[in-house]
Amino acid sequence: MDTLTLPTALLLWAAGYLIACTLFPFAACRNCQGSGKFRSPSGRAWRNCRRCKGTGRRIRLGRRIWAKARRVL
Numbered sequence: 001m002d003t004l005t006l007p008t009a010l011l012l013w014a015a016g017y018l019i020a021c022t023l024f025p026f027a028a029c030r031n032c033q034g035s036g037k038f039r040s041p042s043g044r045a046w047r048n049c050r051r052c053k054g055t056g057r058r059i060r061l062g063r064r065i066w067a068k069a070r071r072v073l
């Protein structure tokens with residue numbers, strides 16, 4: 001791999017990642033694997049996930065970067 005290939009590949013990857021984040025801004029919450037709830041320690045009740053407030057989704061990091069970048073541009 002020559003010196004030009006790596007930066008170009010990185011740039012393409014970053015562009016593709018940002019596009020993916022604008023098309024699919026939400027990813028499954030890592031805390032509850034997208035279900036939005038999890039079992040309480042007693043194992044009898046379901047509780048809303050605190051991290052995503054029961055939605056089961058989280059906004060991807062790239063989406064926030066994209067929103068910031070758009071404000072700057």
Ligand SMILES: [Zn+2]
Nearest residue numbers: 029032049052
């Ligand atoms: Zn969650």
